[in-house]
Amino acid sequence: MFVVFLTVEGLVLVASGFIPHLWVAAAVWLLHDLFGAGVWMPAQSALIQRYSREGRRGADMSTVFAIGSLGWVGGPLIAGAVFDAWPGGPFVISGALMVVSAAVLLLLPPDSDLDATAQHLDGADRAAQSVHPPRDGSAAG
Numbered sequence: 415m416f417v418v419f420l421t422v423e424g425l426v427l428v429a430s431g432f433i434p435h436l437w438v439a440a441a442v443w444l445l446h447d448l449f450g451a452g453v454w455m456p457a458q459s460a461l462i463q464r465y466s467r468e469g470r471r472g473a474d475m476s477t478v479f480a481i482g483s484l485g486w487v488g489g490p491l492i493a494g495a496v497f498d499a500w501p502g503g504p505f506v507i508s509g510a511l512m513v514v515s516a517a518v519l520l521l522l523p524p525d526s527d528l529d530a531t532a533q534h535l536d537g538a539d540r541a542a543q544s545v546h547p548p549r550d551g552s553a554a555g
Protein backbone atom coordinates (compact mmCIF):
# COMPACT_ATOMS: atom_id res chain seq x y z
CA MET A 415 0.00 0.00 0.00
CA PHE A 416 2.92 2.34 0.76
CA VAL A 417 4.14 1.94 -2.82
CA VAL A 418 0.72 3.07 -4.07
CA PHE A 419 0.80 6.16 -1.84
CA LEU A 420 4.35 6.95 -2.92
CA THR A 421 3.40 6.62 -6.58
CA VAL A 422 0.32 8.83 -6.19
CA GLU A 423 2.33 11.49 -4.38
CA GLY A 424 4.98 11.37 -7.10
CA LEU A 425 2.39 11.73 -9.85
CA VAL A 426 0.81 14.69 -8.04
CA LEU A 427 4.23 16.33 -7.91
CA VAL A 428 4.80 15.73 -11.62
CA ALA A 429 1.35 17.14 -12.43
CA SER A 430 2.09 20.19 -10.28
CA GLY A 431 4.81 21.19 -12.69
CA PHE A 432 2.22 21.70 -15.41
CA ILE A 433 -0.53 23.58 -13.49
CA PRO A 434 -0.95 27.02 -15.11
CA HIS A 435 -3.06 28.75 -12.41
CA LEU A 436 -2.07 29.60 -8.87
CA TRP A 437 -5.45 28.76 -7.27
CA VAL A 438 -5.45 25.28 -8.82
CA ALA A 439 -1.87 24.73 -7.68
CA ALA A 440 -2.79 25.89 -4.15
CA ALA A 441 -5.68 23.39 -3.97
CA VAL A 442 -3.50 20.55 -5.27
CA TRP A 443 -0.75 21.38 -2.80
CA LEU A 444 -3.19 21.54 0.10
CA LEU A 445 -4.32 18.00 -0.74
CA HIS A 446 -0.70 16.96 -1.25
CA ASP A 447 0.35 18.27 2.15
CA LEU A 448 -2.63 16.73 3.95
CA PHE A 449 -1.95 13.44 2.21
CA GLY A 450 1.74 13.63 3.05
CA ALA A 451 1.21 14.45 6.71
CA GLY A 452 -1.62 11.99 7.20
CA VAL A 453 -0.39 9.00 5.21
CA TRP A 454 3.20 9.36 4.10
CA MET A 455 4.99 10.06 7.39
CA PRO A 456 3.21 7.45 9.54
CA ALA A 457 3.61 4.81 6.83
CA GLN A 458 7.29 5.65 6.37
CA SER A 459 7.96 5.42 10.11
CA ALA A 460 6.09 2.12 10.36
CA LEU A 461 8.06 0.61 7.48
CA ILE A 462 11.40 1.70 8.90
CA GLN A 463 10.50 0.14 12.24
CA ARG A 464 9.23 -3.04 10.61
CA TYR A 465 12.27 -3.66 8.45
CA SER A 466 14.89 -2.64 11.02
CA ARG A 467 16.49 -5.24 13.21
CA GLU A 468 15.47 -5.18 16.86
CA GLY A 469 18.61 -3.52 18.20
CA ARG A 470 18.94 -1.07 15.28
CA ARG A 471 15.52 0.60 15.14
CA GLY A 472 16.53 3.81 16.87
CA ALA A 473 19.68 4.18 14.80
CA ASP A 474 17.82 3.41 11.58
CA MET A 475 15.09 5.97 12.34
CA SER A 476 17.75 8.56 13.19
CA THR A 477 19.64 7.85 9.98
CA VAL A 478 16.54 8.22 7.80
CA PHE A 479 15.53 11.50 9.42
CA ALA A 480 19.12 12.85 9.33
CA ILE A 481 19.30 12.16 5.60
CA GLY A 482 15.89 13.80 5.19
CA SER A 483 17.22 16.86 7.01
CA LEU A 484 20.03 17.11 4.48
CA GLY A 485 17.33 17.35 1.83
CA TRP A 486 15.80 20.30 3.68
CA VAL A 487 19.17 22.06 3.46
CA GLY A 488 20.32 21.14 -0.04
CA GLY A 489 16.96 20.75 -1.77
CA PRO A 490 16.08 24.45 -2.02
CA LEU A 491 19.48 25.25 -3.51
CA ILE A 492 19.13 22.63 -6.22
CA ALA A 493 15.43 23.36 -6.80
CA GLY A 494 16.17 27.08 -7.14
CA ALA A 495 18.70 26.46 -9.88
CA VAL A 496 16.31 24.10 -11.68
CA PHE A 497 13.43 26.58 -11.25
CA ASP A 498 15.50 29.29 -12.96
CA ALA A 499 15.81 27.03 -16.00
CA TRP A 500 12.17 25.83 -15.94
CA PRO A 501 9.64 26.74 -13.22
CA GLY A 502 7.95 23.33 -13.37
CA GLY A 503 11.24 21.45 -13.26
CA PRO A 504 11.58 20.96 -9.49
CA PHE A 505 8.11 19.41 -9.32
CA VAL A 506 8.57 17.13 -12.31
CA ILE A 507 12.02 15.95 -11.22
CA SER A 508 11.07 15.32 -7.58
CA GLY A 509 7.85 13.58 -8.59
CA ALA A 510 9.68 11.38 -11.07
CA LEU A 511 12.20 10.45 -8.36
CA MET A 512 9.34 9.45 -6.06
CA VAL A 513 7.83 7.21 -8.74
CA VAL A 514 11.25 5.62 -9.33
CA SER A 515 11.57 5.11 -5.55
CA ALA A 516 8.23 3.32 -5.54
CA ALA A 517 9.45 1.03 -8.32
CA VAL A 518 12.63 0.27 -6.36
CA LEU A 519 10.54 -0.65 -3.31
CA LEU A 520 8.80 -3.29 -5.41
CA LEU A 521 12.18 -5.01 -5.74
CA LEU A 522 12.50 -5.57 -1.97
CA PRO A 523 12.55 -9.23 -0.97
CA PRO A 524 9.42 -10.78 0.54
CA ASP A 525 9.10 -10.87 4.33
CA SER A 526 10.14 -14.55 4.49
CA ASP A 527 13.49 -13.64 2.90
CA LEU A 528 13.90 -10.76 5.35
CA ASP A 529 13.65 -13.10 8.32
CA ALA A 530 16.47 -15.26 6.95
CA THR A 531 18.57 -12.18 6.18
CA ALA A 532 18.02 -10.78 9.69
CA GLN A 533 19.13 -14.05 11.25
CA HIS A 534 22.25 -14.06 9.06
CA LEU A 535 23.07 -10.44 9.96
CA ASP A 536 22.53 -11.09 13.67
CA GLY A 537 25.00 -13.98 13.46
CA ALA A 538 27.51 -11.75 11.68
CA ASP A 539 27.10 -9.09 14.40
CA ARG A 540 27.79 -11.64 17.13
CA ALA A 541 30.85 -12.93 15.25
CA ALA A 542 32.20 -9.39 14.83
CA GLN A 543 31.66 -8.62 18.51
CA SER A 544 33.55 -11.75 19.54
CA VAL A 545 36.53 -10.62 17.45
CA HIS A 546 36.22 -6.93 18.42
CA PRO A 547 34.47 -6.64 21.81
CA PRO A 548 32.82 -3.30 22.71
CA ARG A 549 35.33 -0.74 24.03
CA ASP A 550 33.34 0.08 27.15
CA GLY A 551 33.93 -3.43 28.49
CA SER A 552 30.28 -4.43 28.37
CA ALA A 553 29.42 -7.94 27.26
CA ALA A 554 28.11 -8.46 23.76
CA GLY A 555 24.48 -9.39 23.77
